[in-house]
Amino acid sequence: MSAIAPKFRFSYFLRSILDNVFWIITLLTLVGIPLAMVLFFYFELPVMNNNLTSPYLMLTTIADPSRQVPLLKSIMHSDFFRITAFPGFGFAALLAAATIFIERKMLAKLQLRVGPFYCGKIEGILQLAGDGLKLISKEIIIPAKADKPIFWAAPVLFVATAAAFVALIPVAGGGWVVADVDVGLLAVFAIIGFFPVITVLSAWSANSKFPFIGGIRALHQMVSFEIPLILSVLGIVILTGSLNLSEIVQSQIHYWWIVFLPIGAIVFFIAMLAELERIPFDLPEAESEIVAGWLTEFSGMMYGLVQLGSYVKLYAFSALFVVLFLGGWNGPMIWPPFPEDIIKNGIVMGPITAHIPGLPLLDQQMINDVVWFVIKTMGVIFMILLPRGVFPRIRIDLLLHIGWYKLIGLCFVNIFIALGLLYAGVLGPGGIL
Amino acid sequence: MVGEYAANFSHVLLMFGFAIVAVGPALLISRMISPRKRSNPVKFLPMECGQVPQGEGRTHFMMQYYSYVLMFVVFDVMAIFLYAWGSSLLSLPKTATLPIIAFLGIMFAAMAFALYQSKRRNIW
Amino acid sequence: MTTQLPPGLQLEKVDERIMTLNVGPQHPGSGHMRLIIKVDGDYIVSCDPDPGYVHRGEEKMAEYRNYIVNIPHLERPVIHDSCNVLYPYCLGVEELLGLEVPERAKYLRVIASELNRCVYIQYWLAIYGIFLGHSTMFMWPAGDRELLIDLLEKITGARVTHAYFVPGGIRNDVPANFEEMCLKRVNYFEKRIKEYAAIFYDNPILISRTQGAGVLSREDAIRLGTTGSTLRASGVDFDLRKKEPYDAYGELDVHSNVLKDGDSYARSKIPWLDMLESCNIIRQALQKMPKSGSVRVKLKPNPKGGNDEVYKRVESGRGSLGCYIVSRSQPEPYRLKLSVGSFRNLICMPYLLKGEKLGNMPAVYWSLNYWPVEADR
């Protein structure tokens, strides 16, 4: 028997798993079902077949699949679903997880190595889950002299701010957006403004030297690149006359703005990299100078949350790039239409015939939109990840020099291009295109 | 109607709140299942590369690039004014270009001064 | 100008702006050493290197062991360059004992030493890449290094700690069809390292970051007694393989790479050029090498040197590596001193880092071709 795990017995292992299963079932029956009953009374339940669903009716739907579809549909169109699952947090977190996996495998491929390989049989697809489990079971160490409330709150607030950013991104046509705001673009910039605050607060609260330097660097970097970020989009605002993100997407049905405003797109992309603290602009986390920058004192799940937040932020930024410059969800119809008879008659599955009229919960257009959106977003994410394998880190004074001299100059070039296009009558109302 | 826009924005707040509710338990669970050994006080010292920390963590540490932060405050305002101008450009008369040119001119003069100051490293 | 301050408010003093940072020993940007750095904002005010974390007293240990048994532990300071670190010791002992090395062994020594130099420089380059935040430049050299490590393993039987050179030649002859294998790998290796240019050496971000960082002028390089790539990057053409050819280097056409700038970029480029030159030398040596013959002089069990002293030096991956042996008619050296390039370049560190930006610290530090383990010995 090995010395590392001297008391390991397979039977113990099985018993512990059975124990857990037993307790989960017991707790679910004793607590979960009464709780669900109570909650059903308080939730605003959807109207089905012209009568309000009662909690009892709700339970009966579990047994009757033909009643579930409208219920699911109504859930999918509720605000709660939008916030938690589809255009909201769940979708973003899923894409963030995909981003991490793609980053690892792509970087490994670029560097002629294998990357995560063993966890999850197929090319290490479960590596992220393994890492999450590891992080969640690690001890959280907080420096003794740290400012504890801020230190605890910072990772959570970081994720929450990133999620609030996600709320403004329209994913598909027909109102698939959490918050359809009239001044969406400005709201985006207002939310971006929170990231430096959280960063610098967490850096300050750790009461350690390296996080402090990292936080101040992060502040300088984020704050300096907000101006080019804001100004580079001004060209689009001039040409569309709108700040609503959905309207900006709809204005790109025929052509994408990157065709006319490539300089703005490049500036936005570079500023985006800086805001995301990605290489080559990852100065706040420069490990060879300041150990891990403002993340130095985070340990265990707190670090995991900051990583989650930063990848959600990465998704949100690349989605914003898609929305602004790459035409959002617009694209040719590639999703095959649903078969008519399934919609009308339902599916015949062997001996059981489940007549579920209107099976597709989502229409064809919406799925097509989402597919295009995800494809484009993944493309942008790939472009964000690629520099990590190609470029070294830049220095802070060079960074600020780039931000304040070159990018702002390019922003104004971009604005003049937009103005020229507008006044020459190429674009805008009554334009040629 | 009063509060019409606020209703839209409430979704952003709800999303914010939901994220807190969703990820907060991760910290709590981690706190519950992770080992907690408080016997070693060295563990709770701030990171100092293996040495005993000297001095304070929060010193008066000022990067030489303070002027950029100061500039940001001003240029943030400017950028948002430019948004107000840009979004209403289509319905503006041509004469309205003059004030924005004056505005930009003054701001660029200030920016030039600030960039000149930020270059003089030895005064920071 | 002094303004009247309200009561209770004071202006802070200059010294309070200065923050002391310990870079190392547990820092991703330091080796096994510590740099005590004082920063004022983004600028380094002073730097005090504190080596010695891996000091093992190799010189003291050598006084207790005879000339042969010294070999396995003397290569420990730089296990990535173990052939070169044994080279001056073997040359010195050969002079002390009056041994004549066979011709084939001379060429094989040159080949092994150049291969090992490439292996060392690849490792150095990998760390330089990661210090600058370029993860690909960490993985590529670390991977391509494997080609030559594998080759050296086939020659010497160990991956890094070869213990291959002995006074009087080399431990064993090369395996069959070695020349063909070696040529194939060296050619592929050369092709690979030429690909580093586009992603690393010609990368505008790298150039903007390292050019002008930590400039060491020609005069200062001489005055500070630097050596190796640090010296040659400052425009001094001093390569011992050319200036004081030892073993078979005299018969080979060695070109020493010199750059004039003396900044981090030049210092980081010289080793890369050296690797290309090494490939050249290996090909030449393979051509000129005698195809067969003895490779080792047979020694008595406990060879004794006379009452003498020798100072031998070779060009290692980090510059001139000297070995000073004082012998007093004993089987053990009376005093053995390794004058290593890293230790000689250490003096540049406080000199160059003063007034530099904090972001330049890793770039300047590692471009000095400093190997903490070797400096401590």
Added chain:
Amino acid sequence: MGTATGIIKALNSGIKHLAVKRFTLRYPEQKLKFVGDGYQFDPTTGVGIAGYKGRHMLFHDKCTGCQLCAIACEGVAEAIGMVKVQDEWKHNKKGIMPQIDYGKCVFCGLCVDACPFYALYMTNDYELSSFTKEALIYTPAQLQVKPYVQQDAEIVFDSRGATHG
């Protein structure tokens, strides 16, 4: 424009390498192939025979118990100790043979060089890890066993780069 072309070149080089073969040696599945059977030494000529310096192998029928290997190791690692063996050998009057502690051995091969009777040589076996320090001490009986090694991966060059095929 030099900057822009440099950046584009770097990106291009990065993307090109996405199509190059992976170089990694997948260790537990693949093992590198070595030259020959292991490092040996010919005391008549004083020159070794190239090979991997792995775990030793001891020929009981040749070992005379002369302790030369232990003496050679004394200044290096002090890994070799002479122990009594049960068997009776004619050429080994004292009945002692080397026992090697692989927790200390540095695999320099000087003991092989020291042996004048062809009794000790090194094999290709390098997987010696164990959970206890005691298990790293190999008795003469254990050293007698020829290790089973299956190593077949080699670096292969082709147009899409080198791999451990």
Added chain:
Amino acid sequence: MADAVFLAISVLTIGSAIAALEVRSLIYGSISLMGTLGGVAGYFLLLDSPFVAMFQIAVYIGSIAVLILFTVMLVRRQLIFIKIEDKRRRYAGIGLMLIMMVSLGAIIIGSGVKTMQTDAAPVDFRTIGEDFLTYYWPALVLMALILAASVIGALTLARREDMENEQRTD
């Protein structure tokens, strides 16, 4: 609904304003200040002017509060003013505040806010831009001048005064 939200925002704004003044820690004080500014943004949202609300958040929280935080962090606590307990000062402060509130209130009441319709259609934010560039353009230029003056003034104030001490070699 709007009333409840209004009450909540009021509590947030005033509460955090009080906290900003009373909390001993400067960092928590500035966080409270951010709460106050956010509450004001909430008022703007309730008043159907999201543009101004976003302006408030982006500028006041995103940059001015950051600047305050940054400055507070860089200053050591013992170097800030020692709190001087003085009854006369407090009463003078309260009196000044009352005077300012009364005068501001008079201005607000006189500005015709009473006749405003609560159910009127919200003003489009584009009209803000139009008005700024046509009727109120002197205000815009004046604002530019103020901003320029503030950036120059801030830069002049922020530089260090002990330049003679030569520690750097470049």
Added chain:
Amino acid sequence: MSQPETPETKPVATAPPAKAPPPAAKAPPQKELPQFEKSIADKLEGKFSTKATIEFVKVNRIRVKVNKEDMLDVARFIRDELHFDHAESVTGVDYPDQKEIEVTYHLGSYTDPELAKQVLTLATRAPREENPSPGNDSTRVPSLRDIFYSVEFHERECFEMLGVYFENHPDNRRLLLPEDWADLPPMRKDFKIKGR
């Protein structure tokens, strides 16, 4: 000038005018001395006939021995007139039987291409004490740091390893050993490794 030497320690160093042959016992005694090295040695000899002893002249190697009082003069002459511009290493050798510690500077040249092969060994000796207290006893030699800047760290190392105090060295601190090292200087012969 120098202390009388016991024959078994330093092999040669006899009368200065007669150049001592390479002292190794195995080497043929009447070997032709290399010309270039001899000319350098002659220059030194001509300037410091009494102060500096040429101990040997070998191919590319010259060894000069001086008293520690004359150290600075000889070193300055070597730098200014002979164009040796940097130190490769500073070695201390402990001779407990003569109660002396020898400090050896290996000097090389980058500026003069003719001297690229040459290494000039400059040796001096300091008295040795049985119970050393580094920095406070009589074991001291003048520092060459003002003449050869490059010896700064080498001399620090020599100081901590052998307890030789270098006068006028600006920064005579520990370098490699731990801060709490309170034993003998480790490179002295009476510092024994455990078990040997």
